[in-house]
Amino acid sequence: xxxxxxxxxxxxxxxxxxxxxxxxxxxxxxxxxxxxxxxxxxxxxxxxxxxxxxxxxxxxxxxxxxxxxxxxxxxxxxxxxxxxxxxxxxxxxxxxxxxxxxxxxxxxxxxxxxxxxxxxxxxxxxxxxxxxxxxxxxxxxxxxxxxxxxxxxxxxxxxxxxxxxxxxxxxxxxxxxxxxxxxxxxxxxxxxxxxxxxxxxxxxxxxxxxxxxxxxxxxxxxxxxxxxxxxxxxxxxxxxxxxxxxxxxxxxxxxxxxxxxxxxxxxxxxxxxxxxxxxxxxxxxxxxxxxxxxxxxxxxxxxxxxxxxxxxxxxxxxxxxxxxxxxxxxxxxxxxxxxxxxxxxxxxxxxxxxxxxxxxxxxxxxxxxxxxxxxxxxxxxxxxxxxxxxxxxxxxxxxxx
Numbered sequence: 001x002x003x004x005x006x007x008x009x010x011x012x013x014x015x016x017x018x019x020x021x022x023x024x025x026x027x028x029x030x031x032x033x034x035x036x037x038x039x040x041x042x043x044x045x046x047x048x049x050x051x052x053x054x055x056x057x058x059x060x061x062x063x064x065x066x067x068x069x070x071x072x073x074x075x076x077x078x079x080x081x082x083x084x085x086x087x088x089x090x091x092x093x094x095x096x097x098x099x100x101x102x103x104x105x106x107x108x109x110x111x112x113x114x115x116x117x118x119x120x121x122x123x124x125x126x127x128x129x130x131x132x133x134x135x136x137x138x139x140x141x142x143x144x145x146x147x148x149x150x151x152x153x154x155x156x157x158x159x160x161x162x163x164x165x166x167x168x169x170x171x172x173x174x175x176x177x178x179x180x181x182x183x184x185x186x187x188x189x190x191x192x193x194x195x196x197x198x199x200x201x202x203x204x205x206x207x208x209x210x211x212x213x214x215x216x217x218x219x220x221x222x223x224x225x226x227x228x229x230x231x232x233x234x235x236x237x238x239x240x241x242x243x244x245x246x247x248x249x250x251x252x253x254x255x256x257x258x259x260x261x262x263x264x265x266x267x268x269x270x271x272x273x274x275x276x277x278x279x280x281x282x283x284x285x286x287x288x289x290x291x292x293x294x295x296x297x298x299x300x301x302x303x304x305x306x307x308x309x310x311x312x313x314x315x316x317x318x319x320x321x322x323x324x325x326x327x328x329x330x331x332x333x334x335x336x337x338x339x340x341x342x343x344x345x346x347x348x349x350x351x352x353x354x355x356x357x358x359x360x361x362x363x364x365x366x367x368x369x370x371x372x373x374x375x376x377x378x379x380x381x382x383x384x385x386x387x388x389x390x391x392x393x394x395x396x397x398x399x400x401x
Contacts, residue, residue: 040386050073078382217274221234
């Protein structure tokens with residue numbers, strides 16, 4: 001199958017023209033009095049979208065077809081959306097994950113933040129460019145895969161992103177798990193910050209010790225306080241010795257560069273579930289994606305909860321309130337060519353952002369080319385949807401920046 005490369009705008013003028021055509025970052029709402037969560041926007045980026053003139057990738061996947069796609073690839077896929085922040089002018093900056101799912105098979109995938117713009121009028125997603133994550137100043141104290149110090153999916157498994165008040169980025173990793181601080185161009189600013197007492201199997205400092213966190217269960221979500229001082233990274237899986245249905249959310253002080261010791265518990269609905277993202281609503285509340293491991297017709301739980309750290313029922317856990325069931329979204333206008341009930345049936349749903357007090361956007365991680373939740377036997381596209389909620393989230397205005 002021929003690979004399709006969607007080219008980014010190469011010049012400032014081209015980018016300005018593209019953004020000028022986008023209009024509002026969210027679709028217009030003809031009826032603001034929705035009674036149930038309602039689909040208001042649908043856009044899709046084809047699975048076989050590649051960064052033009054980039055390095056070959058996917059060599060460790062072999063040569064057998066995966067969902068009809070034959071690896072390796074001549075270029076880097078634009079795939080695996082694991083976190084999202086605003087990019088300005090109707091565009092967004094989206095974090096691609098570590099590549100192909102493991103440390104062993106992702107050495108030729110360059111970690112990257114993609115700049116995207118959904119065009120809801122046409123249902124397309126424009127790729128406007130992006131930037132690699134790099135370590136030119138030797139902040140990483142262990143060997144990297146590439147001599148040019150462009151970070152790869154064998155160095156870190158990046159899964160969550162937030163932007164600080166100064167425009168720098170904090171990114172959560174699963175191999176440590178580590179917190180990573182980058183400047184506006186993707187250059188690492190300081191050494192990776194470990195979570196005290198927690199070690200994934202891939203942690204380079206494990207030194208023959210026993211890991212107490214399962215592989216790929218590190219910082220899947222990460223919120224930032226409205227004033228920008230504190231980070232709230234949320235693990236995807238339980239630490240050994242904890243109940244198997246409870247996840248740790250820790251507090252990190254960006255001013256002191258250390259964890260504060262404050263910690264909260266997110267209670268999963270089932271030990272078989274995982275979280276997909278966690279973002280800020282205000283100083284005390286977060287949106288958290290919770291999911292099962294199914295896709296397509298087998299997908300049963302894909303939900304977004306409002307989690308409140310004030311623990312008003314005093315059970316020692318974040319209070320949870322259902323915001324939207326992503327498998328049961330009203331679609332009265334038939335957006336995307338789907339029926340009156342829209343399902344977001346992907347195995348991994350890892351991006352959510354608040355657009356206004358009653359509208360959120362949600363993105364899937366398509367695990368390219370492995371996931372096929374939309375059409376069996378075909379690799380999933382990267383879908384970008386907006387959902388209008390029946391009640392306001394009353395977000396802190398700073399959470400919308």
